[in-house]
Amino acid sequence: MSGRVLKTVCPLDCPDACSILATVENGRVTRLEGDPDHPFTRGFLCHKVAHYDRRLYSPLRVLYPARRVGPKGPGAGRFERITWDAALDEIASRFKAVVAEYGGEAILPYSYGGSIGIVQRNSGHRFFYRLGASRLLRTICDSAAMAGWDMTIGKAIGNDLMQAAESDYIVIWGMNIAATNLHFVPIVKAAKKRGARVVQIDPHRNRTSHLADDVLQLRPGTDAALALGVMHVLIREDLLDRDYIERFTLGYEALRERVLNEYPVDRVARITGLSESQIVEFARGYGRARAPFLRVGFAFTRHDNGGMAMRTIACLPGLVGAFRKRGGGANHESAGAFEFNLDRVRGEDRFHPATREINMVKLAEALLEEKNPPVKALYVYNCNPAAVAPDQSRVLEGLRRPDLFTVVHEQIHTDTVDYADIVLPATTFLENLELYKSYGHYYLQVGKPVIEPLGEAKPNFDVFRLLARRCGFTDECFDDTEVDVMSQALDTPSKFMAGINLERLMAGEPIRVNLAADADPFADGFYTPSGKLEFYSERMAARGLDPLPRYHACSEGVENTALRERYPLQLLVPPSVHFLNSTFGVVDEQRRRMGVPSVKIHPADAAQRAIAQGDRVRLWNDRGECHYQAEVTTDTREGVVVAEGLWWAKHTEDGQSANALVSTRLTDLGAGSTFQCNLVEVVRAERNGHTGRVAAESVPNTESRIPNPEPRA
């Protein structure tokens, strides 16, 4: 290998936060590999990031600021290159005009996890608070999961994933780890080699199913009921750690009464669609294991009962004392141990508490319905809402509004860029400095730039400082450097972060937070108000919610018989192994691996509708429609259709993906998204009077649809 090898970190919204070795030759990145010395990365990357150069050097890379000179929308817009000065002046003057006429709340920042780095992700807050802009509630991903876990456990930490190699019974609940937590796969394999049994709980068989001894394909949205049925068996058969329950939990007697009275196995079987023997066998396996380990994902939390489902599942390790067993325990996220001083980084002291809040899940409503004041300016960064936000048809309608001034700071010409008035070129992780946590492992890392920014790309951090000055803000915080912000982030009294040294991080060393790999993270107590794992939660009661775990049906689930008469199929939109949210939709190779936008349908459902393998089908509900290719398979259960994503809108046949069918309804806890909780109907579609078959080459590529600002580097 020739060239310089430089270390950096993957910034993507993935729990693995890989350490990367980048080979740079003549100023170009020519190779990306996993760092063999990083304890979790262990020398390999997912194929998406191993070939990130395809995205980095894509012809669709945004390299220069540009102004829209044609109509909004895909294929229609034309952009002309402008200077950074011209772009910043125009943004500042439009923002000032909006503030003068409508007030600051008429400006809406919109961002999420395009980078999960601390600096680039949080550097806009100071600016938007100072501007008096509406506050965005960033809830699209994990807020229901976090809220549910918090109610039972108190903090988003858990047993180290690496020590699960010593478990004898691993449960992977609502997570396709082969797609979204790849570095946990070798750990599961190591445990299997030692004889561990692996159970996967998911309505949909996916790549992770190959690792599992048992796959429990329950009805979507019934996960809490399954957990309560398991508790019923554990309690009835006394498969409990009574000492643990006594010392470390709160509310066992109340839980016991509810579970024994309300969740007998036959009822749970009827709700979940599993057999009684499947439920009993699973419960016995979990209860009798020496060290059961529960890897809990997000999928089931994106139903409107998702927060309570997470709270309920999080109770299971408390009944069997799993947290203190070597190799056992549970992990949903590790992010809670990275207790940065985010108030300082974000400048929370500049936020006025009376400012309007807008939930990012409800972007469609924000753009089309908000009146007081209306949203007149939108600033998008780290995010591609035209592709990812729910109720896509209405989001696109909102983005098309001629009176909406939209700025998009992006690396790539995404769907959202099609609607921008001003486009700003953004750096990638290979071009900017960043401090990273993980939400899968416990290592802090600094990622350094390995090449100069391409074209005139700038990081978020620089752009917000420049905009602050253009807007006349003289606050000292806008003089901070990225290193200043990292120091501020690490200036925290947290016991987990004590002694973390920025110099060592800057030298490329991953540094573990203060939580030993084989430790019981709750040996000194839980992080709830009582210090116990709370089967009974006063906080839930104080909010007028059920203080005990329970199952309640989804509003668009199997128990909504009225709606199911019109829309009898439940739609799931899980992530694909080839895309990461919408990040890799631009890469031809990733789209080639995906094939065409397709929907999995069970043979019985397909037969009922005379749908054959490869048929072009129409999916619809009251919110919208899209056309996909049918994949007839028993990988999904009867009554459930699965559209793996996330396809860019412009790569679909009619400019709308399955997100056009997804509602903006919020979850029971955490006000999160409900991507997995939507009823649809599917029929064979006709094309010119004949059933259409979708061929891969019929999927339009991005290049043919989006003009590039000229010139290119």
Ligand code: SF4
């Ligand atoms: S996306 Fe995840 S698995 Fe892939 S390189 Fe990044 S952190 Fe690693």
